Amino acid sequence: AQRVTQPEKLLSVFKGAPVELKCNYSYSGSPELFWYVQYSRQRLQLLLRHISRESIKGFTADLNKGETSFHLKKPFAQEEDSAMYYCALRASTGFQKLVFGTGTRLLVSP
Amino acid sequence: DTGVSQDPRHKITKRGQNVTFRCDPISEHNRLYWYRQTLGQGPEFLTYFQNEAQLEKSRLLSDRFSAERPKGSFSTLEIQRTEQGDSAMYLCASSPGRGLSSYNEQFFGPGTRLTVL
DSSP: OOEEEOOOSEEEEETTSOEEEOOEEEOSSOOEEEEEEEOTTSOOEEEEEGGGTOOBTTBEEOOBTTTTBOOEEESSOOGGGOEEEEEEEEOSSSOOOOEEOOOEEEEEEO | OOSOEEEOSEEEEOTTOOEEEEEEOOTTOOEEEEEEEOTTSOOEEEEEEETTEEEEEOTTSOTTEEEEOTTSSOEEEEESSOOGGGOEEEEEEEEOOOSOGGGOOOEEOOOEEEEEO
C-alpha cells in the first residue's frame, strides 16, 4: 500500500528564516513524488516534482530513497510562501492516482 | 479562464437526496480524475478516466457513487442517497495523457463543496 506522512500540521516561521516541510512515504516500488501548494482562496497547484530536480520559487526537494523522504526546503522564507503544502506520491507502475499526505500549513510572519 | 472548471461550487442538500456534480477539464486533456477532501485531510483519490473509459476506481467509491465521462470531455459525479459522511470538497483534475507519464501534471479545479444536512 502507498502512504504519505506529513508529521506537522502547522509550521510557523519568521520571514527570512529557513523552512523545511517534512514528507515521508511508504511504497515498495520506485515512486514519483510531488509537492502541491494551495494558497488562500486558490486551487491546488503543482509546486515541484522530484524527477525535474528543479527549484521553484526558491523551494527544492530531494528524494531520499534510503530514508523514504521528500522534504521541501527553502533557505529564506517569504510572507507570500504562507499556504497549505501537500506532499503526494504516484506509483510508477502505470497507475495514475496521486496519494496525498494530510498537508502542512506554513505560516510566515513578518 | 481555461483551467478546469467545476459546477456547482457549493451544494447543500438533505440526507437521502441525490446530487450530481460536473467537471469540465482543460480542453484536449485525455485524463480526468475525481478526488474527495475532508476537513484536515489531503485529497483522496476516487476515480480516473482515460477518455471515456473509467480505468481506476477507489474502494472509497461505494455503490452510491457513480461517475461518467460519456464523450470523453466533461464528467459527472453522482451521489445517491447522500449521507452526512459524504460532506466534503469534491475535486476534479485533468492531465494531458500524452508523453512521459512522469510529466503528466494533474491540474485541479476549484472543487465543489458538498454539505449534507
